[in-house]
Amino acid sequence: MKTLRSYLGDRWVEGSGARQTLVNPATEEPLAEASSDGLDLAAALEHARRKGGPTLRSLSFAERGMFLKEMANSDAKFDVDGAIFTLQTYAEIGTALGAAKFLVDGDGVQLGRSPRFHGQHISVPRHGVAVQINAFNFPAWGLAEKAASALLAGMPVLSKPATSSAMVAHRVMEILVEKKVLPEGTLSLLVGAPRDLPALLGAQDVLAFTGSGDTGMRIRALPNVIRDSVRVNVEADSLNAAVLGPDAEPGGDMYETFLKDVLRDMTQKAGQKCTAIRRVLVPEAHAATVRDDLAEGLKAVRVGNPALEETRMGPLASGSQLADVREGVARLVAEGKPAFGSSAPLAGKGFFMSPVLMEFAKGALAASVHAREVFGPVASLLPYSGKGADAAAIVARGNGGLVSSVYSEDAAFLEEVVSGIAPYHGRLFLGHPKIEMSPGPGTVLPQLVHGGPGRAGGGEELGGVRGLAFYMQRVALEGSRPVIQKLIGVQSS
């Protein structure tokens, strides 16, 4: 069986001790094993800080962007989940930022009576290492989207994929190392348990984490994180909502767009996307129709091994994920009514389950619907009055999320919902039938920010050049105008 190694301090190293086994979720056959026991994580971090950091800081944005371009080009099979597109987008941002090594933030400001007393904000790369801990569900994109922002900003990266799906990131790293794509110390990979990695970070380091809210909370409560103000970006749980407007009549184009997006989000990756629709708000007048139409759509979804052509939905990623989703469905069933499917085990090997659509009465308190992210092919139907303010109040009960979507062509309704729920989200998707090839709300695009307040972790990633801010320190330069302009490379006028 293959043993996955880690790439630390610019060499491949193998953990000792008990190994974790990675299995094929469709067959439960063992695929590989990995361990991080005994690896010197402190030395790996220090190597990245001492070797990778100064190299990246000596390069321009355009030069850093070239490395991202080479990463994107290094293997054609690499665009699982849109990883290549994200790398390409950040490579282009690097080209656009050009020969600079830091960002100039806004215009200079006159601070005194004469223009000589001057202020200028700039953003410079932090002097530490960026530790990036990814979730199991986007094994290639997770590595790429986080590393792209950090490397372009000028910080070295230590990436830790979720162990259960680490084979993908491991293969990516093998290719990058074989082809010598990146300079020494700029990218490290830790496979296996993170051990005390977050506890080893200091004031110039940053930690970007995608995963469960519980783990995010443990990281944020670490004494070093609190004492040294270690920057932490958490992307965690989210009860994303889709709101159908009262004007979107069944059978119409907007209604069909809505149905398509809900069905896609419930079944794509077996619902294992942090941006998938979990709560479906429908005007009560249309609730029964929506239920029947979704049930019909779900019935057509063939669940099975993704190796087979007829399969439309594969298994959950692991046995523990399946157990967790079943427990979540049980909680929903205690408060509502199954309208399609159940979480009863499917026969045979593999972590398969049927899609599940839950139905709730209008105004039901249904605490779990708004508080428990069921990370699988599961969504809940919530009827509402048809008023925008009522829909917004229900959505807000999720206490902060990554993305919600609205399907309406009624400008007043849209305005009411958007203004009501915008502060609770990092992104709002406004469904529209005339958008060709619409990816729906569940797809994260590198041009737009990804993250959300409250339950979603309070973080923010991507969003084009906005994604660099987390890896940089903004600093105000205050003093004589010609001195500052010389420092930032502007010709004095």
Add this chain to the structure above:
Amino acid sequence: MKTLRSYLGDRWVEGSGARQTLVNPATEEPLAEASSDGLDLAAALEHARRKGGPTLRSLSFAERGMFLKEMANSDAKFDVDGAIFTLQTYAEIGTALGAAKFLVDGDGVQLGRSPRFHGQHISVPRHGVAVQINAFNFPAWGLAEKAASALLAGMPVLSKPATSSAMVAHRVMEILVEKKVLPEGTLSLLVGAPRDLPALLGAQDVLAFTGSGDTGMRIRALPNVIRDSVRVNVEADSLNAAVLGPDAEPGGDMYETFLKDVLRDMTQKAGQKCTAIRRVLVPEAHAATVRDDLAEGLKAVRVGNPALEETRMGPLASGSQLADVREGVARLVAEGKPAFGSSAPLAGKGFFMSPVLMEFAKGALAASVHAREVFGPVASLLPYSGKGADAAAIVARGNGGLVSSVYSEDAAFLEEVVSGIAPYHGRLFLGHPKIEMSPGPGTVLPQLVHGGPGRAGGGEELGGVRGLAFYMQRVALEGSRPVIQKLIGVQSS
């Protein structure tokens, strides 16, 4: 004796139970007393959220800015510490932002092959309350600078001044209430202990705290703060450095500017400024001269009751501050050598002490110098080689600070120091003799960001419109271009 009340839920309320006594630090005479016992803080927060929030969100930036202008104009005696200037600056930003109610963030982006699929970031006011806990040392400015950003962004404020100097904020609030300057629910004042105030905040609330690192850490570790991703901005300890360049010869203009700034920062407000210079880095060739010149300057500083005209430096703010500073000086004395003054008690009433200049050998490890903020008229002289990289490495040992300053006209030296220390600071002050009326590094200007990484708390305030971001949620709107442009009020082209 005057009892200071709190203004909560749009009325003056008085705490019950044991009262804390505020004393005149120059005479130790009691001035007033205050208690927050028994006050319903949860109800006060909810009132602000329900009443103040919707009012502010219904107003444009220009209208919110008008309230700041009226605050600035409400009493001429109010410009203690530059509070009025800060309010005026934010009033002007409101005018410039005009009729909008939220911020448009950057340009729209085309997301698909056709321009119809469109993305646009906006920033909207959060739906909670902004709790602002201020330090004792800027009793008017603290209230004003934090409230200005929050109110302009569209969030209601509950401000809590440090009890020992709360008379100023209390008087400000009295004037604002008497003159009915602000709409209901938009500004509340809590005088006395904060009790469980930070524990009452949720996912849409924010907390801005200025004070000791220890208190900042306790706030960040609160379970609700971690669970609900409550946004917390901490402005805490900082070992601000001033670096004299090797080119700045004693007697020259740059040298004199440097001496003036160090002396001002050591003695203004008796050194009780989070931005005051604590570490003075001088090329070893000039160390003795700098020591003697600073000692001579400090000798001329008359310490006494600020009511007397000849007084150049007043007392510390309280007995506990004085005790804390004396303890800090004792730690420095254990590692270095006093070059001027001592922390021995001065005769008579009042919390007075002499300025203290400490002297260290070049390369001395001197852990306390870089780790213990002594919040009084105390600074330490640290000789270095004269090389920029060496100075930067010493400054970086402070592990993150609010501001440091450099005094040199050697472009290469400046570039080396600035690039070495920029990631460790929120602001860098480049001293220059030709800047007329220079306020020096110790003055916070509203146009520039204030805050710093690591030990300084990892926060950021002010910086013009940048200061609003903390009180707003950035959200990406994704969908049909004409729909989004209509939502944000742009005419479709």
